[in-house]
Amino acid sequence: MEKVLLQACNDYEQTGLKDIFSKGLQVLGLHFDRSKVLLKPNLLAGKAPEKAVTTHPEFIRALSEILLDHGCRITIGDSPGYESTKKAIINSGIMDVVRHYDLNMSSFNRKVIKKHDGISPYKRFTFGEDPEDYDLVINLPKFKTHAMMGLTLGVKNTFGFIHSFEKARWHLRAGQDRMLFASALIDIHTIANPHLTVLDGILGMDGDGPSNGRPRNIGVVAMSRNAFILDDAIERLVKPRYPLPITVLAGRHGLIKDYETVSYDITPVIEDFRMPATMATDWGIPRPLKTLLKNTFIKKPKIRQSACKQCGICIKVCPAGALSPGQHEPPIFDYKRCIRCYCCQEMCPEGAIRI
Ligand code: SF4
Numbered sequence: 559m560e561k562v563l564l565q566a567c568n569d570y571e572q573t574g575l576k577d578i579f580s581k582g583l584q585v586l587g588l589h590f591d592r593s594k595v596l597l598k599p600n601l602l603a604g605k606a607p608e609k610a611v612t613t614h615p616e617f618i619r620a621l622s623e624i625l626l627d628h629g630c631r632i633t634i635g636d637s638p639g640y641e642s643t644k645k646a647i648i649n650s651g652i653m654d655v656v657r658h659y660d661l662n663m664s665s666f667n668r669k670v671i672k673k674h675d676g677i678s679p680y681k682r683f684t685f686g687e688d689p690e691d692y693d694l695v696i697n698l699p700k701f702k703t704h705a706m707m708g709l710t711l712g713v714k715n716t717f718g719f720i721h722s723f724e725k726a727r728w729h730l731r732a733g734q735d736r737m738l739f740a741s742a743l744i745d746i747h748t749i750a751n752p753h754l755t756v757l758d759g760i761l762g763m764d765g766d767g768p769s770n771g772r773p774r775n776i777g778v779v780a781m782s783r784n785a786f787i788l789d790d791a792i793e794r795l796v797k798p799r800y801p802l803p804i805t806v807l808a809g810r811h812g813l814i815k816d817y818e819t820v821s822y823d824i825t826p827v828i829e830d831f832r833m834p835a836t837m838a839t840d841w842g843i844p845r846p847l848k849t850l851l852k853n854t855f856i857k858k859p860k861i862r863q864s865a866c867k868q869c870g871i872c873i874k875v876c877p878a879g880a881l882s883p884g885q886h887e888p889p890i891f892d893y894k895r896c897i898r899c900y901c902c903q904e905m906c907p908e909g910a911i912r913i
């Protein structure tokens with residue numbers, strides 16, 4: 559039976575982290591001597607570690623040391639939301655680790671076509687990096703809330719394999735429907751098929767994540783060879799008030815098999831956990847009605863004028879072309895075009911967009 563390891567952990571102290579990772583690798587029976595390894599952290603945007611937007615540099619450092627001790631060659635990469643991988647690595651503090659251990663970097667800007675007949679209606683995906691080029695792919699998600707998916711954990715983190723220019727297209731194709739988008743995310747994860755997922759849930763984020771929520775201590779590290787069961791185990795700790803699309807769909811398609819939870823010092827529930835405001839709407843409304851009545855039922859993104867620096871990033875990332883520049887004022891929404899994907903809220907570096 560597959561296993562999920564859950565370990566209480568409240569800081570990024572190196573000795574403690576290395577003990578946790580070594581124990582986890584042993585429990586999961588993963589062999590990785592002299593492997594060519596790809597580390598796929600969450601590099602959504604280059605934000606300081608205390609903002610809890612990206613996988614913590616010390617988390618990556620501890621795991622890298624173990625891998626290097628076993629003679630592995632490490633490449634690290636992701637496709638961030640609006641900036642280059644290198645810039646996100648520098649601004650998130652991960653560059654110190656890259657330089658210290660002489661890790662390779664991948665910008666995830668190749669064009670690797672993957673054909674897959676999975677659970678979504680889509681059959682062709684363009685990846686920015688080929689996971690099949692590595693002996694071992696390690697998925698390193700950050701524990702955060704997410705406007706569309708409720709939480710971003712192991713399965714959602716592999717959306718970063720999609721080539722950066724293709725991401726907006728995916729939001730446009732599937733982003734108006736949570737379940738449709740979740741089905742595409744599940745297919746992308748199945749193609750990426752990481753050998754190991756290690757969740758950084760030490761300092762996580764609740765509220766209106768994934769980039770502007772409330773950083774808060776979650777105090778957990780989770781490890782599994784199967785991200786579907788890892789996500790399920792974490793959701794059992796959080797007990798979200800709303801069903802989460804990825805685990806609902808994964809369960810429906812038999813992707814969450816029976817598993818064993820090996821836990822150390824974990825308290826049964828994470829108290830006072832705030833879900834994103836967007837999760838309170840649109841469950842149970844049929845899609846055609848939802849499209850018709852979206853301006854009434856589904857929360858609109860809005861800009862707080864005082865916080866907006868008019869950087870234009872929201873205009874750049876909007877897949878529907880629903881934002882246009884204001885004249886000496888913040889961008890203006892066209893709510894008729896807006897598909898409520900919340901990419902603008904996700905990417906605004908100032909946290910100026912609220913739902
Ligand atoms: S709302 Fe945010 S992303 Fe958009 S222009 Fe203002 S600061 Fe930039």
Ligand code: SF4
Nearest residue numbers: 876896897899900902
């Ligand atoms: S305005 Fe924001 S929520 Fe609406 S489609 Fe554009 S990015 Fe998505």
